[in-house]
Amino acid sequence: MRQLDPKITASRHLDSFAYSLVTDVGQQKHEEEHLILKALGFKINPNNKFCKDMNEVQKFRDNWEKDREKLDYEIDGVVVIVNDNETFKRLGVVGKAPRGAIAYKFSPKEAETIIEDIIVQVGRTGVLTPVAVLRPVQIGGTTVSRATLHNLDEIRRLGVKKGDTVVVGRAGDVIPDIKKVIKDLRAGKEKEFHMPSRCPVCGETIKKVAGQVAFKCVNKNCPAIKREAIYHFVSRKAFDIDGVGPKIIDQLMDAGLIRDAADLFSLKKDDLLNLERFADKSAQNAVEAIQSKKKVALDKFIYSLGIDHVGEETAFALAKKFKTLEKISETTLEELSNVPDIGPVVAKSIADWFQKPYNQKLIEKFKKAGITTEKEKQAKGADKLAGKTFVLTGTLKTLSRDEAKEKIRELGGDISSTISQNTDFVVAGEKPGSKYDEAKRLKIKILAEEEFLKML
Template sequence: MNRKEARERVSELRELLDQANKAYYQDAQPFISDKEFDETLKELIKLEQEFDLHDPNSPTRRVGGTVSSVFETVQHPVPLLSLDNTYNEEELNDFDGRVKKILGHENYEYMAELKFDGASIRLRYENGKLVLGATRGDGEKGDDITNNIKTIRDIPLHLNGDYPEVVEIRGEAYMEREAFARMNQHREEEGLTVFANPRNSTAGSLKMQDPKAVAQRPIRFFAFDLLLDDEDNSLTQFRKAELLAEFGLPVCEYHRVCSSIDEVHELIKKWEKLRHELPYETDGVVIKINQSHLREELGTTSKFPRWAIAYKFEAEQATTVINDITLQVGRLGTITPVAELEPVELAGTTVKRASLHNEDEIQRKDIRIGDTVVVEKAGEIIPQVINVVNPDREHRNEAFSFPENCPACDSALIKYEDEVAWRCVNPTCPPQVRIRIEHFASRDAMDIEGLGESVVDQLVSEGLIQTYADLYDLEKEQIIGLERMADKSAQNLIDAIQKSKQQPFERVIYALGIRFVGKTVAKDLAKAFGTMEKLQSLSEEELIAVDSIGPRIAESVVSFFNNEKNKAIVKRLGEHGLQFEKEEEEQASNIFEGKKFVLTGSLPTYTRKEAADLIEKHGGKTSSSVSGNTDYVLAGESAGSKLDKAQELGVPILDEAKFREMIGE
């Protein structure tokens, strides 16, 4: 390769890496694997050095991320450098050789710890109080995301123990695999784009503008480094881990001191097998010099510290063939395409199916029946198709065409605005029936005791019910023959169904299973409109006039009641005598008129619901989170982060005795 060819290749590699950095750090939508990125970066480094094509703006000179224009930018007092990566033992031995050469002796140890696949963040505590949480950004500067950081329950707002005046902490925000899988399932059901893996979802969540929305994401945290203003030369990385735990920060148990690089190799082999058993995703092992005072002597390059390196595990992927693409109907009618695969071994299990998520995903990756594809477990849990191996080959099958009708009931599918999923909105669609009935009978809805999942399954399987309205037509003689249903238990179930007719109007609204209508929204709808007849006749504009109702909820409510089958079911519920009007409640007083309460902890005599009911009877409202708009926090025993937040914001805090005094009890 001559210099001209090298310059062209360098330009091409820099553009690719800049795009990859943006996709990874800012968009949380990577399009190449970590290994591909690292190999591309190494090629660029080699060409820049060989042909003297250095540039201060090259990806080889930068950590990777950029700061956002949305958040306030903060300068890191000590740069948050990324780590050099290796995928093989030989390169790890080379790293050890460089350490030995620079130090001129072998009087050092290594601290090995699991490398978490999440998002790096920086915390700052002053006088024990959390004052800053920031992203790594470009290594020199990051985004101030303190309000979002404070929603992560693993991160204490106040340190424990004997802490210094100023403490700087480095750590990794992450999501556990099962929590990530549940979140993705929920997003898929809601018609939203799913995240590729826990790392991307964590990074994307931390950059959200609404801390309340961040609080809903299952983000966890591990601390892995500690920076003090006056560090003792005898301080080791292992001792730092102990101090972090003493200060009340979560520290991963998998960290070990190794006296040689051979011990590190043995530990890597052990942890590579262990990683599949862990609840969170780890993509390697970080190896650091244990003695902190040797770091300064070893120094850093413009991008990496010379005293640490990351050994990356190989991503577990496999190649197989798509035999068919089938469609699944979810509990909210979401249609999910699924790749039926030629069975293949992956991460210790046989994979036969992989979610294709939605129509847009199939089109973006141009996935077709008969294709040879690469599959990977996202978060080691969910098999997904990464890409087609040879999309340019001849004689490929036709592009997959999404059907216009539901594969289960043949009803016409719809796609809501701003969503990627197709849906079946037929309430009698077989795959949806069971979960709709279970929701209807649940404790927070109609609270029908004895009507659990197994009983619902039997009732539907035997053809005794098709909708939740059919429950009120059941007779004892019909259900005595069901499994584990004797005379007494059958009568108890019939009695519980009849008793549910007395549930208040807001519970009936919630039980209907209208998309986006939870318990609080159902209560607001009942209070604002009073009757089922009125609720069924509303326009979106009339609904949005209620404070807690946004466009998505309004559209969903109108859509539900415009469906003829839903109308018929609701009509039957009314004929069976369910409460279709809100009972007039005599307000005890208006002392809390316009006031917003947040409840936290266990009160001595009231349950949360009883306290909330009392607040409403005296004109107030309750909220689930503390903010500048909160007027009071009613706190009991074992109050958590909500109490800390209230104290920080100066929100008045009441105990039960003071609350009783205010309402005159």
């Protein structure tokens, strides 16, 4: 589907099932959505089933694990979704994943093969990942020739050596990994793996990351790191630039046309025409695809920067809290640590990233290239509690503790579990604890439940 030339896409005879109806036409159950979709002429999956309890869910999944070969497409599990839409809604989301739906995967398929070599890949954060080069083997309909070994600890845990016969597993599209070594098949020629002392790409010294199992290339100009960072930048969950994938980025970097992700936005059609595989139309399409992404949601922008430990969910939390990239870049370590769901390691990683001159320059380049973030659509008064810190104590009559916290956060306020000089309000329900006395002592405004509700 991501081809620049729609004719190639058409030639592939893609097909799909519709699973969910976004429009509210009064449906109350998820299963009704399938019927409505069918009535509207969409293809729906005939193998859906309403299960009345978890036993039935288990049975359904287990049956499909046995029967999956009967389908003319590959599946790696079943999706279990809460049927009652109201309940589904109330369960809420974690990051972007709804709590009311899970992918219940099948156990991965496995195959035996030989590790021909162990090489080292340099990721976008400079971390070195050992990768097993496998004698190609078929697993679940695809040829697998590489499997990640994650890190030295994993290599030790598996006891894996070059030349070993191993069991390789693969679940869906997930990168294959080594399940175990078949030590009985060793011939004595197998070789121990050692982390190289120099980066395999730039030749700089490798450092062990303190407190972690990872080894890192610390050269900020390492071509491998820059390359991976741009792959990440254009990927689907980041800027999602259609038709500009790793191969094209490699070509652009090798030709010296780009050095970082911001350079993508100054590419002209003529720059691309000189490269292999580009014709007039495809060059035009690629440039347009890049230019069309100049306006981006803030959380995607943050995610695309590839900051260590900042996944989708953290990016989302940062965007919600700070609203602009400038604000995040100026934020202190302490303020970052106070964001819900952001721990000290992640906070430090974010602060470090924004302090590096190289990254500041990159942000500046993005600005010059005209990248802007979409203003989040917000309910009226969405920041009316901004900058205020609340402490809750006692039992509220109309709200649970979690609901109260959620409401405060929705309106931009912060929650703390302990009272300090930074606390603005203490919400006191029935039978408040020692926090109530503490608040009195520190002369912090205490809110009764009714006053608190009025504030919301």
